[in-house]
Amino acid sequence: MSNLKSYQFFFEKVGFFKKVGSVKLKKRYWILLAGIIFYFLAALIRVPTSSVTAGFFAGECIGRCNATDVITDHAIRVDEISNVDTIPSIHKTIRGDFSELKFNVPLLLLFHFTGSFGQPDSHDQGGYILGFKLLGIPFSYDIDKGSEPWYFTDMTDLVRDRLRKINNEILYHYQVKP
Structure with a gap:
């Protein structure tokens, strides 16, 4: 007492x-x-989005060094850009039901205005890209592995997982070598 x-x-x-x-x-x-x-x-609180963008970029790189894949309920738009003539860039749209590839984002992420987590590509190490549209407003973030916010610690793992699944869809639909 x-x-x-x-x-x-x-x-x-x-x-x-x-x-x-x-x-x-x-x-x-x-x-x-x-x-x-x-x-x-x-x-x-996790909010659903109308589209999700998952991607990566590399610093010192030869080949496909930049990929941004936009996932909607009915299509995936794949843009993988190559900086070498011998490795072709990929610009494809895959139609289908891809609603299971989309994910909800924390509401608190909407209040992060800087557009990056950590210092992606500060030492040519590259980084990940996470983007989404909510009510028609686009949001985009560059992410350094290990610099995820405390409320979304699996952010880079989720982006990497979506990139892997999209790569499998590309191989299945187009037999394109990654």
């Missing part, structure tokens, strides 16, 4: 309660508490 009294004394000294012994918080603490609750709920 004495610990409870000492904590109560501390909170009274810093002005946490309006009146001594009262449990009513001041207005600013309610706002702070609401902000913290919104922040954590926004990290937990």
Whole structure:
């Protein structure tokens, strides 16, 4: 009971309660508490998107060094760009039901305005691309492996998995060598 009294004394000294012994918080603490609750709920809530872009880019590279694949419910648009004449670029659209390849993104990701996580390609190591459209508004992020946000730690694994599945679709539909 004495610990409870000492904590109560501390909170009274810093002005946490309006009146001594009262449990009513001041207005600013309610706002702070609401902000913290919104922040954590926004990290937990996953929103569906109309399209998802998964891709990668490489720094010092010869061959297909840039791939961006756009996934919608009914098609995948594959764009793999080569910087060498002997390795052809791929620009294909595969039609089908691909709704299982799309994924939901955390609501908190919409509030990340810088467009990158970490420093992708700062040392020519390349990085991953994650993009999506929500209510017609495009969002795009460059990601450095290991610099995923705490609320979406499997971001690069998810992008890599989608790229692998799309590559399998390309091989199945077009017999194109990756």
